[in-house]
Amino acid sequence: MSAPLIERSAAALADALASGETTSVELTQAFLRRIAAVDGAVHAFLHVDAEGALAAARASDERRAAGTPASALDGVPVAVKDVLATEGLPTTCGSRILEGWRPPYDATVVARLKAAGLPILGKTNMDEFAMGSSTEHSAYGPTHNPWDLDRIPGGSGGGSAAAVAAFEAPLAIGTDTGGSIRQPGAVTGTVGVKPTYGGVSRYGLVAMANSLDQAGPVTRTVLDAALLHEVIGGHDPLDSTSIDQPLPAVVDAARAGAEVDLAGLRVGIVAELGGEGYQPGVQQRFDEAVELLVEAGAEVVQVSCPSFVHALAAYYLVMPSEASSNLARFDAMRYGLRVLPEGVDSPSAEDVMRATRDAGFGDEVKRRIILGTYALSSGYYDAYYGSAQQVRTLISRDFAAAFERADVLVSPTSPTTAFKLGEKLDDPLAMYLNDVATIPANLAGVPGISVPAGLAAEDDLPVGFQVLAPATADDRLYRVGAALEALLEQQWGGPLLSADQLALETEEHA
Amino acid sequence: MSTPTELVDYDEALASYDPAMGLEVHVELNTATKMFCGCPAVFGAAPNTQTCPTCLGLPGSMPAVNARAVESAIRIGLALNCEIAEWCRFARKNYFYPDMPKNFQTSQYDEPIAFDGWTDVEVVTADGTETFRVEIERAHMEEDTGKSLHVGGTTGRIHGADYSLVDYNRAGIPLIEIVTRPIVGAGDKAPAVARAYVAHLRDLIVGLGVSEARMDQGNLRADVNLSLSPAGSGTLGTRTETKNVNSFRSVERAARYEVSRQAAILRAGGSITQETRHWHEDTGVTTSGREKSDAEDYRYFPEPDLVPVAPSREWVEELRATLPEPPRARRSRLQQEWGFSDLEMRDTVGAGALGLVEETVACGASPQSARKWWLSELARRANETGTDLAALPIGPVDVARIQALVDEGKINDKLARQVFDGVLAGEGTPDEVVASRGLAVVSDDGALGEAVDRAIEANPDVAAKIRDGKVAAAGALIGAVMKEMRGQADAGRVRELIVERLS
Numbered sequence A: 001m002s003a004p005l006i007e008r009s010a011a012a013l014a015d016a017l018a019s020g021e022t023t024s025v026e027l028t029q030a031f032l033r034r035i036a037a038v039d040g041a042v043h044a045f046l047h048v049d050a051e052g053a054l055a056a057a058r059a060s061d062e063r064r065a066a067g068t069p070a071s072a073l074d075g076v077p078v079a080v081k082d083v084l085a086t087e088g089l090p091t092t093c094g095s096r097i098l099e100g101w102r103p104p105y106d107a108t109v110v111a112r113l114k115a116a117g118l119p120i121l122g123k124t125n126m127d128e129f130a131m132g133s134s135t136e137h138s139a140y141g142p143t144h145n146p147w148d149l150d151r152i153p154g155g156s157g158g159g160s161a162a163a164v165a166a167f168e169a170p171l172a173i174g175t176d177t178g179g180s181i182r183q184p185g186a187v188t189g190t191v192g193v194k195p196t197y198g199g200v201s202r203y204g205l206v207a208m209a210n211s212l213d214q215a216g217p218v219t220r221t222v223l224d225a226a227l228l229h230e231v232i233g234g235h236d237p238l239d240s241t242s243i244d245q246p247l248p249a250v251v252d253a254a255r256a257g258a259e260v261d262l263a264g265l266r267v268g269i270v271a272e273l274g275g276e277g278y279q280p281g282v283q284q285r286f287d288e289a290v291e292l293l294v295e296a297g298a299e300v301v302q303v304s305c306p307s308f309v310h311a312l313a314a315y316y317l318v319m320p321s322e323a324s325s326n327l328a329r330f331d332a333m334r335y336g337l338r339v340l341p342e343g344v345d346s347p348s349a350e351d352v353m354r355a356t357r358d359a360g361f362g363d364e365v366k367r368r369i370i371l372g373t374y375a376l377s378s379g380y381y382d383a384y385y386g387s388a389q390q391v392r393t394l395i396s397r398d399f400a401a402a403f404e405r406a407d408v409l410v411s412p413t414s415p416t417t418a419f420k421l422g423e424k425l426d427d428p429l430a431m432y433l434n435d436v437a438t439i440p441a442n443l444a445g446v447p448g449i450s451v452p453a454g455l456a457a458e459d460d461l462p463v464g465f466q467v468l469a470p471a472t473a474d475d476r477l478y479r480v481g482a483a484l485e486a487l488l489e490q491q492w493g494g495p496l497l498s499a500d501q502l503a504l505e506t507e508e509h510a
Numbered sequence B: 001m002s003t004p005t006e007l008v009d010y011d012e013a014l015a016s017y018d019p020a021m022g023l024e025v026h027v028e029l030n031t032a033t034k035m036f037c038g039c040p041a042v043f044g045a046a047p048n049t050q051t052c053p054t055c056l057g058l059p060g061s062m063p064a065v066n067a068r069a070v071e072s073a074i075r076i077g078l079a080l081n082c083e084i085a086e087w088c089r090f091a092r093k094n095y096f097y098p099d100m101p102k103n104f105q106t107s108q109y110d111e112p113i114a115f116d117g118w119t120d121v122e123v124v125t126a127d128g129t130e131t132f133r134v135e136i137e138r139a140h141m142e143e144d145t146g147k148s149l150h151v152g153g154t155t156g157r158i159h160g161a162d163y164s165l166v167d168y169n170r171a172g173i174p175l176i177e178i179v180t181r182p183i184v185g186a187g188d189k190a191p192a193v194a195r196a197y198v199a200h201l202r203d204l205i206v207g208l209g210v211s212e213a214r215m216d217q218g219n220l221r222a223d224v225n226l227s228l229s230p231a232g233s234g235t236l237g238t239r240t241e242t243k244n245v246n247s248f249r250s251v252e253r254a255a256r257y258e259v260s261r262q263a264a265i266l267r268a269g270g271s272i273t274q275e276t277r278h279w280h281e282d283t284g285v286t287t288s289g290r291e292k293s294d295a296e297d298y299r300y301f302p303e304p305d306l307v308p309v310a311p312s313r314e315w316v317e318e319l320r321a322t323l324p325e326p327p328r329a330r331r332s333r334l335q336q337e338w339g340f341s342d343l344e345m346r347d348t349v350g351a352g353a354l355g356l357v358e359e360t361v362a363c364g365a366s367p368q369s370a371r372k373w374w375l376s377e378l379a380r381r382a383n384e385t386g387t388d389l390a391a392l393p394i395g396p397v398d399v400a401r402i403q404a405l406v407d408e409g410k411i412n413d414k415l416a417r418q419v420f421d422g423v424l425a426g427e428g429t430p431d432e433v434v435a436s437r438g439l440a441v442v443s444d445d446g447a448l449g450e451a452v453d454r455a456i457e458a459n460p461d462v463a464a465k466i467r468d469g470k471v472a473a474a475g476a477l478i479g480a481v482m483k484e485m486r487g488q489a490d491a492g493r494v495r496e497l498i499v500e501r502l503s
Ligand SMILES: [Zn+2]
Pocket: B034, B037, B038, B039, B050, B051, B052, B053, B054, B055, B056, B172
């Protein structure tokens, strides 16, 4: 007997749709029921668009009946991080300042999802403007980790990861500026891919840091991520930084990887991304996963990337600099929140801007705007923004040298498993350290994937295994990721995640 | 900051101080679409109808560079003898203003597309034509802002207004900003050099076909930076930046005013405040705008949403080959073609009428007649209304047609002036004005003959002189006929009729 619909992979659901076992409407309804049942506890969604999703599902079923499906995933629902513009649907970026804003246009990623026939279930929660590693900085309340509701789901894309982990959606879109897809993937036991910079259009992605941001798939299997990557990836003339060449064959790579033959593959272990500062259970699962790759024929090499120790510092100069400028447009003039200052008779435009930005932005956003404004100031630019850009060059060189010796680099995705809600809220630096292993890829523009590597012995919480590849070689992520996934599932006797083992309040039959 | 009511006489000011000027000219390109999106870039559409997520700066939107604008920028740079960057980037200029959709302007900072150029400007002075070389620091690409309309209040500025309206149709229109190096050593001719430079730049831009370059419509906007330093000191003083200067004439007037104003402050022992000032066309003064301290910080950084612009050398050379004739070569060619004397040529250039005369000639008028109308009749009217010739609501086609009507004998010069009145008053084309005002010359012998007979009868002594062979006296009779016919008589035919009757 086959698994309940909501527990199946997107690839399996696509098969079920193709064979006529189910319909998109039936599927979409199943996920909407699941959302209604568990999202009160998880809070993965900021907005659920049942009506829109069902209308898209009906259209999909009609195409299917006519024998003209729009894509392999036509009819399989998807959730979208609230940082991507969706025409007519609320897009808040987790911020008060955009409360009520309904964009008049679709992000390219969203347009491609629609063109491929994927019903959009709704918009997922996130740290405000993607600034955070725990989704606690959402103005609309935190998302809870489905593995333990008292813990964070990672961030900034905690909503997308939790939605997929809690079986509220088979697929989701995240965005990754310093690890916001991969780190939530790691701590929720899901798969997250940050494609090569420029591999997926950023048009319609509300920018935090334009030179680092990248949208990508959030799924439960590596193959699903590849299928979704193929839908959203590829050149877009609306994004000048998008790569004008064909997407690598990621789906083929994922299928080939599942055959588990890694003979000749050189796997580089980055000395700077592991060891001290990494939770023992995390390190242990990582080491075991490397052993599995070796058993499958891979050759392990030790590589050193000395500039990586400066990555976090460089990141926290580049990102806030770009963010401070990006967020200047939220001035209450044309959309979003408008707050009139108290006790001012006829407030000027500046008074209204000031009052609105004070009320509309949360503390973390204000912190980064102040940091970035300072770093870009005349007299400080060279010392801060300028040096940070030089560090980026050094990090790219380290990657280039490492990729001379290895086909892929590997590390734990995140130094720890999911921490408790509130635990690091008052310690920004501790929070920032969560991204220490994921940030180098953003600074250099190379692709990365996080795949579940099991549970840490000390807390029974998911651990992520990160694979990094050279720019535009995203296919390697899928080959290695799919191989590791197959090897681990042989050990576990099935997927890491199952709906039964999640201690979620269910009101499904209420 | 109070402005002294007394100004130092201009010549007196120049005896004690050396002026240094810098000109920043913004040229609005005439590309079909905006700088970073596909919205139409035409002038005059209903407010906020030519916008999209990108030029409205909506969250998530991204820019994409208009290749045609880059091409225009390179051609302008080449025409100004600039180097063209092999690689350059856009940068964000960050500041808050309600008509800036993103609260940053996408511009260029330390990597302009064109730099290190020069252009020779001819200045007409009492002593003849002098050539000044103006050095160009840079020409860079940027986007225009939206246009604010402040309603209520007394100043028309944002402060004190009841509310403001913003039209974002203009937001994102491509601009090229052309910045000169400090122009020093021009002495008392500095304001004239400034005017000549802007007029020269306009001719050059029009010749390139990259902009309508009309100052009255804001296609060409000049900021005049001016400072004074003690005569002979060789230093640079604190400068002011005067904006809102929207005619060639105002460029000169604003510069002269600033010389007199700054000299008064300096002579009284004061110091100049570095600030933006606004030019007032009606009163001929500048007033203090925003104070511009060195602390003003635009926090420039490279625009991360755009890739660098790297024009290939082959492309640059291709564009160089499309450049029109340089202005000086063009002037000497035209002088030869038209047979103008040096003085006539100088006056034509000085009045900013070279292109207008050229176009009028191209429409069929003789060079002398084209020069006559533009430099006398129309120059006088432009002067009266304080506008530039090019800004008058009459064009070369109209002027050529009026001359053709004169040549065909349909009107005479006197009537032609009335036709100019009509066209300038918006009554239509020259032919429409002639028809609606009933201005056609009467050359019908019947009507003219009767008038001539009456004139002879009324002036028997004049008639007697003519009979005696003093044909020059005919002028008095012609005058009488013209008066009776309210100027609408063909003077040549009247003379013939008089002579016929009295010989
Ligand atoms: Zn537009």
